[in-house]
Amino acid sequence: MSFIQRGLILGLFLLSGSSFASTACSNFFLAGTPPTVEASMTSRTTEVCHTEYVILDSGVTKGPLYSAQDLTAAQVAGSETISRTGSFHQETGIPAADRSQDSDYTNSGYDRGHMTPAGDESTIASEKESFSMGNVVPQEHKLNTGEWEKIEQQVRQLATNLGSVYVVTGPAFSDSSIPTIGKDGVAVPDYTWKAVYEPGIGAAAYVCTNDDNETCMVVSIDAITTLSGIDPFPALSSTLKANPISLPLPATAK
Incomplete structure (x- = not known):
């Protein structure tokens, strides 16, 4: 079964149209418009606005559906x-019944994988905010400290070079039998992805298999929407969504 074919099997959620979420922190989104999320995925979701990023968390997966930033060169310099x-x-901004706990990850075999990385935050206070349990998913250690970390570094370099980039990061699930960890049943994703919009240029997304093979590639926004059920940049034209720009991949990525 191919990489994208696996992504079509969104067993955790039935695809039934998409929905714009309301938002209290439009400054983090391209054109002020939050990602569209498949309507059946919006049950028990909570938005939490932090100083330099925003999360939309799910009480079903006990983690973020996405984390979004307007990552600027000034922010990277501060970091x-x-x-x-x-x-x-x-994450106290999420109802207690819908939260994950730090203890859910203990002895699970998975890292607490940041969606918006601590390395992007420009102050001590905002860095501490990035350690919210609402901003992490179960991630294989080799990926988290290897190719994924290199991709985070590449995106910071893009922000430095271009002045700013819009970034949306999240998990994707591709099996009807989703493994979970901890007493709260935190869902383990099959993939993690990071969509990047370069102002005036275009957009694409990094996507990596959540395993120790560290298989990462660059795909179109349309492909990541098919994979995850989330359109990270609904304000973009269909042409830009269908045609990925070139994003730098770590030399060892496949």
Whole structure:
């Protein structure tokens, strides 16, 4: 079964149209428009606005459906002046019944994989916010500390070069039998993805299999929407969504 064919099997959610979520933090989204999410995925969702990113979390998966940023060169410059000091904590902006706990990951075999990375945050306070349990998914350690971290670095370099980029990051599930971890049943994704819009140029998305093979590639926005059920940039034209720009991949990525 091919990479994209697997992505068509959205067993966790039945595809039944899409929905624009309301938002209290439009500044993080391209044209102020939040991602569209398959309507059946919007049950028990909560938006939480932080200083430099926003999450839409699901009480079904007990994690983010997406995390979004307007990543600027100034923010990246600020991030280079601070040290990593955060520790993982509960996301109090999410109803208690819909949260994951730090303990869900203990001895699970998975890392707490940031969607918006701590390395993007420009102040100590905003870096601490990135350690919200609402901003992480179960991620294979080799991926999290390998190709995924390199992709995060590549995106920061793009923001530095271009002045700013819009970024939406999330998980994708491709099997009707979704593994979970912890007493709260945190869903383990098959993929993690990061969509990038370069202003005035176009968009594409990185997508990686959530395993120790570290298989990563660059695909179109249409492909990531098919894979995840989420359109990260609904304000873009159909032409831009169908035609991915070239994004730099780590040399070892497949």
